[in-house]
Amino acid sequence: MRQQAWQQFTQQGLPTLRDEQWKYTPLRMVAALLKEEENNVGGILNEARTKQSNIELQFEANSYVKQVDFDNVAIFNHTFNLAEHPLAVLNTALMQSGVAITIPDNTVIAEPIVITCIANDASAEQTQQLRHIIKIGVNSKAQVIFKYESATEKRYFVNIVQEIHAGENSHLEHVIIQEQHDDALHIEGVHIKQAANSIVKSYALSKGAKLARFDIQAHFAAAGSSCEMIGLYQAKGKQHVDFHLNAEHKQPHCRTKQFYRGIVDDKAKAVFNARVVIHPQADKSVSEQTNNNLLLSNTAEVDTKPELEVYHDDVKAAHGATVGQLDKDALFYLTARGIQKEKAEEMLRTAFLSAVIDEIDSVMVQALFRTALGMMEDKNGR
Amino acid sequence: MFEIKNLHATVDGKEVLKGISLDIKAGEVHAIMGPNGSGKSTLGNVIAGRDGYEVTQGEVLLHGQNLLDLEAHERALIGVFLAMQYPVEIPGVNNMSFLKAALNAKRKMQGEPEVDAFDFLNTVKSKVKQVNMKEDLLYRAVNEGFSGGEKKRNEVLQMLVLEPTLAILDETDSGLDIDALQTVAEGVNSLRSADRSFIVITHYQRLLDYIVPDKVHVLADGKIVKSGDKTLAMELEKEGYGWVEA
Numbered sequence: 111m112r113q114q115a116w117q118q119f120t121q122q123g124l125p126t127l128r129d130e131q132w133k134y135t136p137l138r139m140v141a142a143l144l145k146e147e148e149n150n151v152g153g154i155l156n157e158a159r160t161k162q163s164n165i166e167l168q169f170e171a172n173s174y175v176k177q178v179d180f181d182n183v184a185i186f187n188h189t190f191n192l193a194e195h196p197l198a199v200l201n202t203a204l205m206q207s208g209v210a211i212t213i214p215d216n217t218v219i220a221e222p223i224v225i226t227c228i229a230n231d232a233s234a235e236q237t238q239q240l241r242h243i244i245k246i247g248v249n250s251k252a253q254v255i256f257k258y259e260s261a262t263e264k265r266y267f268v269n270i271v272q273e274i275h276a277g278e279n280s281h282l283e284h285v286i287i288q289e290q291h292d293d294a295l296h297i298e299g300v301h302i303k304q305a306a307n308s309i310v311k312s313y314a315l316s317k318g319a320k321l322a323r324f325d326i327q328a329h330f331a332a333a334g335s336s337c338e339m340i341g342l343y344q345a346k347g348k349q350h351v352d353f354h355l356n357a358e359h360k361q362p363h364c365r366t367k368q369f370y371r372g373i374v375d376d377k378a379k380a381v382f383n384a385r386v387v388i389h390p391q392a393d394k395s396v397s398e399q400t401n402n403n404l405l406l407s408n409t410a411e412v413d414t415k416p417e418l419e420v421y422h423d424d425v426k427a428a429h430g431a432t433v434g435q436l437d438k439d440a441l442f443y444l445t446a447r448g449i450q451k452e453k454a455e456e457m458l459r460t461a462f463l464s465a466v467i468d469e470i471d472s473v474m475v476q477a478l479f480r481t482a483l484g485m486m487e488d489k490n491g492r
Numbered sequence: 493m494f495e496i497k498n499l500h501a502t503v504d505g506k507e508v509l510k511g512i513s514l515d516i517k518a519g520e521v522h523a524i525m526g527p528n529g530s531g532k533s534t535l536g537n538v539i540a541g542r543d544g545y546e547v548t549q550g551e552v553l554l555h556g557q558n559l560l561d562l563e564a565h566e567r568a569l570i571g572v573f574l575a576m577q578y579p580v581e582i583p584g585v586n587n588m589s590f591l592k593a594a595l596n597a598k599r600k601m602q603g604e605p606e607v608d609a610f611d612f613l614n615t616v617k618s619k620v621k622q623v624n625m626k627e628d629l630l631y632r633a634v635n636e637g638f639s640g641g642e643k644k645r646n647e648v649l650q651m652l653v654l655e656p657t658l659a660i661l662d663e664t665d666s667g668l669d670i671d672a673l674q675t676v677a678e679g680v681n682s683l684r685s686a687d688r689s690f691i692v693i694t695h696y697q698r699l700l701d702y703i704v705p706d707k708v709h710v711l712a713d714g715k716i717v718k719s720g721d722k723t724l725a726m727e728l729e730k731e732g733y734g735w736v737e738a
Contacts, residue, residue, distance in 0.1 A: 438543065439580040443634075446540050446576075447594035447650060448568035448601075457593070461584025461633075 111183045115192075115202035125196050134381040134413050135323050135352050140237075140295055143267050147236055163207035164233035165240060165268055166261075168226040174252075175223055178208040178241055185210075185243060189273040190301035190327060197297050201239045201271045208241040211254060215247035215277065222253040222474065227268075229294065234264030242272045246280040248305075253283040253472065260291040260318070270298040276308040278332070283311045285475055287482055290318035292347060299325040306332035313470055314341035315479050316351050323352040328366065330358070336365040340469050342479065343370070345378035345410075355384040359392035359425075368399045368416070371466045373459055375406040385417040388425050395422065399429035404436065404462050460485050493518040494658050494689055499550035501538050508534045510714035511550070516658075521690040523700055523725060526711035527733040532693045533577055535711070536662040539691075540574035541567050554658055568594075569601045571657025575647040575664050582634040587646070590634050591616060591653055598654060619652045622682065624675045640667040648679040655683065660691040665699035677702030697729035710736045 124141050125132035169175055179185075186205075192198055209225050227240065246252055258268070268290075276282050288296060296319040302310050316322045328337035343351045357366040366386050374380045386397045399416040416429040436458050444454035463483060470476050494516040501509040508531045516522050526532050538545050539552055541564035552559040559567050582590070596606045620627055625645040635643050644664055651659055661680065665673055680690065680703050692703055700708070700722065708724040709716045710733075718724065718736045728736070 437580070437582070440582045440585075442542050442564060443576065443580045443582065444585075444590070444594075445564040446542070446568055446574055447590070447654065448565050448597040449593055450565050450597070451563065453593070453597075454565075457585055457590075458582070461582065464584045 111186070112203050115199050116204075119196070119199045119203055122196060122199070124200075131354065134379075134383075136321070136350065139265075139321060140267050140297070143235065143265070143295070144237055161206065163238045163240060164230055164236060164266075165207060165238045166228045166230055167207055167209060167240075168228065169209060169224065174211060174213055174219065175225075176210050176212075178210045178243055180205065186241070186273070189275060189303040189329065190299070195299055195325070197269055198271050198299055201241060201269050201299075204237070204239040205241040205271070206239050208243065211242070211244045211252070213246045213250045213252050215249060217247060217250045219250075219252040222255050224255045224257065226257045226259060229260045229262055229266050229268065229290065231262040231264065233266040233268075234262055236266055238266060238268045240268065240270040242270070244272065244282070244284070245275045246277050246282050246308075248277040249279050250277060251281040253285070253475075255285040255287070255475070255478070258286070258288045258290050258296065258318070260294055263291055263293070265293045265295065265320070267295040268297070270296075272298070272300045274300065274302040274310070276302065276304045276310050276335075278305040279307045280305070281309045283313065283472060283475070285478070286312075286314040286316075286324070287478060288314075288316040288318055288322055289482055292318065292320060292349065294319040296322045298323070299327070301327050301329070302337065303329045303331055304335040304337065307334040309336045311338045311471065312340070313475055313479075314339075314353070315343070315482055316341070316353075317344040317482065319349065319351075321350045321352075323354070325354045325356070327356040328358075330361045330364040333361045334363045335361070336367075338367045338469075339369070339384075340367075340466060341370045342463055342466050342483070343372035343380055344374075344483065345372070345380050346375040347378060348376070349378045350381075351378070352381040353383070357386045357397070359386070359388040359395040359397070362391065362393035362395070364392065365396040366398070368401075369466060369469055370400070371402045371404075371463060372412070373404045373406060373462065374410040374412055377407075377409045379411040380413070382412070382414040382431070383417070384415075384429075385419070386427070386429075387419045388422050388427065390421045392422055393424055395425040395427070397425070397427040397429075401431040402462070403431075403433045404459065405433060406436070493555060495551075495553045496539075497551045497553070499535075499538070499552060500548045501534060502546045502548055503534065503544060507548070508714050509538065512711075512714070512716055514709070514716070516689045516691070518689060519684070519686040520706040521684070521692060521703060523692045523694060523705035523708045524711055525694060525697075525708060525725060525728060528695070530711045531714040532711050533662055536574055536577075536660045536691070536693055539567075539660060540564060540572060565597070568654075569598055573651050573654060573656030573659045575644075575651060575659065575661045577662040577664075577666065579635050579643040579647055581636045581638070583636050585634050587632055587634050588616070588630045591630075591650060594650070595653055616649075616653060619649055622652065623648050623679050625649060641669065641672040644668055644672065644676060648676050652679060652683065655688075657687070658689050658691070659683070660693065662693045663695060664692075665694055665696065673699060674702055697725040700725045712736060
């Protein structure tokens with residue numbers, strides 16, 4: 111499997127800016143790292159097989175959470191089409207570490223399962239490949255939190271693929287908090303396959319890394335499922351953050367909600383591309399897509415494209431995107447009451463992001479997001 | 493206490509204030525009336541420090557300190573309050589925490605500790621009653637979805653909490669029914685004191701039936717063209733602005 115994937119990768123290479131799905135995502139830094147590493151180790155493929163990733167995975171191991179068994183090749187690449195994801199091909203060839211979370215049927219896990227992925231100094235100038243596999247059994251419920259952090263200041267590239275199987279009538283809250291240092295390169299594909307009447311809530315926050323690209327995809331394998339994708343991004347300096355969301359409605363009675371907001375400052379760039387396709391057989395589909403951006407400087411840039419393709423009449427679908435600046439009248443209003451300009455700006459930024467955080471079910475996840483964003487203030491002032 | 497000396501200001505290069513002078517003693521209420529486009533709101537905004545206006549000449553002195561040297565928030569902290577003509581809606585900023593942040597900013601400047609949460613709640617609740625405002629508006633976002641009258645009551649509530657030295661009411665009466673007008677006026681009157689002054693900007697005389705001014709000035713084309721006592725407002729009501737402009 112690895113050999114085959116490596117062959118495929120060496121043939122097709124990394125996507126280029128000519129590739130529609132990657133045209134806004136500059137991968138030259140990734141390419142440079144890969145090339146250098148290959149020259150250094152001479153046979154990156156053999157290296158990967160024998161060595162664990164230098165991304166340290168911290169979690170409480172128990173009967174539900176284990177390291178992925180990479181010898182068991184039957185468990186990989188079932189929740190997405192490999193041909194559509196060149197970075198997943200690379201990951202298939204070189205994957206080194208990851209967690210396997212398996213929740214049996216009829217099981218409710220009350221405590222959140224927290225996986226902290228920390229890049230250490232040994233990861234410097236290297237590519238790291240993680241593969242996480244999550245299986246939620248029938249009628250089961252769990253909350254899984256992935257935190258990505260850096261314990262090094264050197265550049266590295268981490269390429270992650272998550273495969274999520276949500277069983278019938280299951281409920282999963284899936285959380286990503288990406289707070290790596292500003293020179294990290296982070297690419298992550300989250301591929302969700304949902305059985306009938308399952309609920310998946312994906313909450314993502316990205317504020318670190320030089321390049322952060324997320325592909326979050328929901329595949330509704332049967333009727334009656336719901337997938338919420340709620341997220342926030344912050345980019346400053348020369349950061350590039352990139353979310354590609356996708357939901358294909360091929361089954362009836364499924365619901366998608368995509369709500370992302372981002373703040374972009376300095377010379378940073380954000381890309382938001384969300385696609386919902388409602389096929390002819392997908393009766394009573396419901397889809398809602400919203401993306402709002404705040405630009406804090408003249409040199410910051412946002413490319414937002416919520417795409418909705420509907421091939422059916424009996425659906426409810428809405429989409430919208432905005433790009434704006436801090437409201438000058440609101441700023442004056444706050445300062446005219448004695449609040450310092452910097453503090454007033456912070457209040458408005460916080461207010462902008464709070465609208466997304468309020469959509470998160472879990473109070474604990476809300477608090478994690480607020481902390482990550484430096485929002486300490488009690489929201490209600492009570 | 494508050495003095496404006498030969499104030500000239502431009503917007504986009506066009507002069508809108510053409511030499512305004514005012515002298516307001518402590519405890520006085522001055523009304524500024526005038527037709528639309530005469531510069532009334534500009535005057536309020538320039539005093540409060542809104543962006544977009546260029547002061548080309550003159551001074552604005554509060555207790556001898558030139559406000560024009562200060563940022564908008566610094567002016568507020570030394571006691572300037574502008575009740576806005578069009579209070580802006582600020583989604584996501586809770587009305588109560590905004591009020592608290594504003595009050596604490598003032599207390600900090602005065603070297604006082606942050607207000608006790610319990611005391612604050614009680615104070616605010618009593619003032620909410622005073623302006624006859626629905627209490628749940630405190631827990632909503634600032635002005636978001638408020639009716640016109642609720643927005644104006646919210647302005648007066650902020651004024652009551654912040655207890656300014658110089659309060660400027662920019663057409664606070666516009667869009668208010670008679671009940672709301674009286675409530676707003678009562679709020680203002682309750683704050684009247686020997687060390688506090690008011691500038692009441694209005695298009696109509698009716699507010700001045702409730703907030704009785706010590707002086708009335710008529711602004712036309714960026715200049716004060718006539719000053720007098722409260723009877724001037726009544727004359728204006730009868731004769732129209734054509735009478736002073738002519």
